[in-house]
Amino acid sequence: MTAVDPLLSIRGLNMRFGGVKALTDVSMDVAPGSIVSIIGPNGAGKTTFFNMICRLYEPSAGQIRFQDRDLLHCKPHDLAGQGISRTFQNLALFRHGTVVDNLLVGMHAHLKSGVFGGAWYWGRTSREECMARERVETIIEFLEIEEIRHQPVSTLSYGLQKRVELGRALATQPKLLLLDEMVSGMNHEETEDIARFVLDLRDELGITVLMIEHDMDVVMDISDTVHVLNFGCMIASGTPAEVAGNPAVVEAYLGVAKS
Known part of the structure; x- marks a missing residue:
């Protein structure tokens, strides 16, 4: 694998629960050695997206490849051995x-x-x-x-x-670490500690991080790339500055300033 190849590649991911479309045609690449954040309102499909990567849900359509291996052929208990680990929003x-x-x-x-x-x-x-x-x-x-x-x-x-x-x-010993709302419920000092550790994970240990996060200060401070989900669709991707200035993101997630 060369430095330009993605560590994780998602293409055309769809998820239906009966007649409900939880995710629609979601695609993204996660570069090795990067910190990538997924943001969006509650119910946007973020945890569903993680659960598909972790093989807890079977996608209705799409591809998930890790180090050019098809993860859809893996069982959930195989992922740790493949180099993927996860934390949960609720303590386990x-x-x-x-x-x-x-x-x-x-x-x-x-x-x-x-x-x-x-x-x-x-x-x-x-x-x-x-x-x-x-x-x-x-x-x-x-x-x-x-x-x-x-x-x-x-x-x-x-x-x-x-x-x-x-x-x-x-x-x-993960190569890819999935963090689900890691700083949820923490005070300011605890949040700063976790943000520092996440940066050290990348810079000192070479671990790639994909995280779901609602704390926008953390997202904007430490992310290399930010992807925004809304109603199961990807509405924006880019650097923190690009996403923060995107009108669709402001309207859907960050809120529209009142005149």
Whole structure:
């Protein structure tokens, strides 16, 4: 794959729920090493779009290719091994597990030892667990959560829990990270921390980020490209400045200034 080839390529994506058109002829490319945002009003089809990429929904029509591989031939549980990971708008952590326990779950796709190896805990099994724990410690340091590594997730603030969920997604070693409303419900300081981490994901770890986000300050500050959905249709694409100045976007999403 050359630098100019898209990491993720979407063509003519359509989704119907009975007589309801959730998405209509949506196409986009996500370049490697970029931060791409999808914005739009509630009900515009953003999460449906993510669910199709993650193979939770079967498109009515269209193509989804990742690293030139047809994702429509993949099962949802195959995606972590392919290099795609996701966070959810609603927390989906093991609340009674510690931070380390939750991050280790993300390493599962990369552990190859079977039942017998796990029972005896020797050879490759032991080496794999050491590797997994080293990886987890690297993520903990990256996300600056060293002091809470052994705390149960249920005792943490909402912002820290979101950070742990991001860490678990990173533990799968993704090439493409899908972030669904990552800063929703966070205060200003927590939001700034997550925005900084997302930039570091791209700049330091080389991870491509595709995110759904309502916080327009975050979108405009860190995105390379912004795509706008409205009623399931793509109405604008471009740089943050181009999208912010697009009359169709202003009317559909940002609001029309009153005279």
